[in-house]
Each structure stands twice: as structure tokens, then as C-alpha cells.
Amino acid sequence: MxxxxxxxxxxxxxxxxxxxxxxxxxxxxxxxxxxxxxxxxxxxxxxxxxxxxxxxxxxxxxxxxxxxxxxxxxxxxxxxxxxxxxxxxxxxxxxxxxxxxLSASDGKFYKGTLRSGQVLEAGSSIIILGDVNPGATVVSKGNVVVLGSLKGTIHAGAAGNEGAFVAALNMNPMQIRIADAIARAADDKPDKKSRKAKETSTGPMIAYTEDGNIYMEPITKEVINDIRI
Known part of the structure; x- marks a missing residue:
């Protein structure tokens, strides 16, 4: 057998x-x-x-x-x-x-801190009311917004949505993946405005993809106006 x-x-x-x-x-x-x-x-x-x-x-x-x-x-x-x-x-x-x-509607909200070893899955965009600690992982088919510190691993647009984004009040992830594009803490890629997505990025930031690369920049009124929901 x-x-x-x-x-x-x-x-x-x-x-x-x-x-x-x-x-x-x-x-x-x-x-x-x-x-x-x-x-x-x-x-x-x-x-x-x-x-x-x-x-x-x-x-x-x-x-x-x-x-x-x-x-x-x-x-x-x-x-x-x-x-x-x-x-x-x-x-x-x-x-x-x-x-x-999670939200009673379709899992759009999570309240609490995600600790090392925890994996949170969402079939749609998700807002996390808390921190994502190192070793924690979030996987979402849509966007991910962290109203706290992002220090873990995030996969947005997990079903292949290249238009998805990741935003956090304090952005310092171990790894961000949007659709098939991946950026790790050690990566140091310039964005289209010649700023660098450094692992030490802090404050409200947004990560998105363009031409197969992940870029990170501070959240401003102009950026918010350009966000695709």
C-alpha cells in the first residue's frame, strides 16, 4: 500500500x-x-x-x-x-x-495585538485595531490597514490584486507582499520619487506596487486622494 x-x-x-x-x-x-x-x-x-x-x-x-x-x-x-x-x-x-x-459583516475588522506565531486570514480588506508584532502574519485578499505598529509579515492582494495596498501608523515590517511582489526588511529600493523604503520607516506610511515593485511613502492628503479602494 x-x-x-x-x-x-x-x-x-x-x-x-x-x-x-x-x-x-x-x-x-x-x-x-x-x-x-x-x-x-x-x-x-x-x-x-x-x-x-x-x-x-x-x-x-x-x-x-x-x-x-x-x-x-x-x-x-x-x-x-x-x-x-x-x-x-x-x-x-x-x-x-x-x-x-472580526466584523460580523465580512471580517473587515480585527481588534487586538497579533503576537509572534499568530496568523490572521481575511477574505476581504481588513483594518487591524492594534499592533502586528514580529513573527505575526496577516494575509488578506484586499487591503491591510494597521492602526498601530506594523512589525510582522503582511500579504495584501493575496488573490493576485496588484492594486492592493498596506498602510500603518508605524511602518516597520519584517516583510510586505502585495500580490506577487515582495519587499523584506533588508530591501532598500528607491521609489519613483527617489525616496527609499527603509526598514526604519516610521510614522503613517503606505506601501503599494508599481511595475512589479513595492514602494513606500508617508501618508499625505494627496496620497489618500489617489488611493484606489
Missing amino acids: IQQTVVIKSNKYGITLCLDKDIAFRDLLSQIAEKFKASAKFFGDAQMALSFEGRRLSESEQLEVVQTIQENTSLEILCIMEQDTLTEAYMKEVLEDRKKE
Whole structure:
């Protein structure tokens, strides 16, 4: 009997991905994409918790798995949980708490600080009323606005929207991704006005894409007038 490299175990509130520990990660992502694409109709647009079993993944690998699931289904992963807490009753409690934190309409608001290891997913633009700490990750199909300090990882326009933007009261991210464009803290690219998007950027800033690059500049009245919603 051939052992499957990816096994999906699910209940009403969450999914456990049982992953082969020996297969190359890129091959594993391909298998995950195939599995979820085939199961897309079964899951629909449910909001669920996610846990991993059989293989230890880094934060960046976990993010790539979440993005792969998102690209192949309409699922919304609200949180990633440790395997030893993954019981149906506990997942129900966590998901209900998370849904209360999000806007009752379509998940447009999140109140609180996102700490290292936390992953917040949104199927639309999201406003975070708090800080995004180093090691925390936000993935949104639309825009991301942080009414606090942004020091973690952000992926806006996750479904390929190159017109998405990221704004924060204090902009100092580890990584920003808008659609397929990526800028990291160590990047030091000039924008179209010859300013530099430095990792030490502070104050209200906005990040956007142009010609496949990410640029960052202070938020002004003129910039606000140019923002596409």
C-alpha cells in the first residue's frame, strides 16, 4: 500500500493536515494544492482552524501552506493551532472567539495585538485595531490597514490584486507582499520619487506596487486622494 504524502482530516470546525516528513517541501505544496482543489466543493467557504501533524513547519512554510489552501478553495483559515489542543470542542470555542473579534459583516475588522506565531486570514480588506508584532502574519485578499505598529509579515492582494495596498501608523515590517511582489526588511529600493523604503520607516506610511515593485511613502492628503479602494 502506497503511503499518502498529504492526508486531510477534518471536522465541523477544523482541519488537520497529516504531512509526510521526508518529501521535499515544494512537492508537498503541490500535493496540498491538488488535495484541496479536489475538495473545494466539499469545504465551500467555511471558516476553520488549521493544524499540522507528522511534520514540523517553519512560520514561513505554514504561511505558504495557508496561501496554497486559499488559492485552491474558498476556505478561510482563521487560526493555526497546536496539535495537542486540536479537539473539536476546543476548536469551536477558539473559532467563536475569533469570529467575535472580526466584523460580523465580512471580517473587515480585527481588534487586538497579533503576537509572534499568530496568523490572521481575511477574505476581504481588513483594518487591524492594534499592533502586528514580529513573527505575526496577516494575509488578506484586499487591503491591510494597521492602526498601530506594523512589525510582522503582511500579504495584501493575496488573490493576485496588484492594486492592493498596506498602510500603518508605524511602518516597520519584517516583510510586505502585495500580490506577487515582495519587499523584506533588508530591501532598500528607491521609489519613483527617489525616496527609499527603509526598514526604519516610521510614522503613517503606505506601501503599494508599481511595475512589479513595492514602494513606500508617508501618508499625505494627496496620497489618500489617489488611493484606489
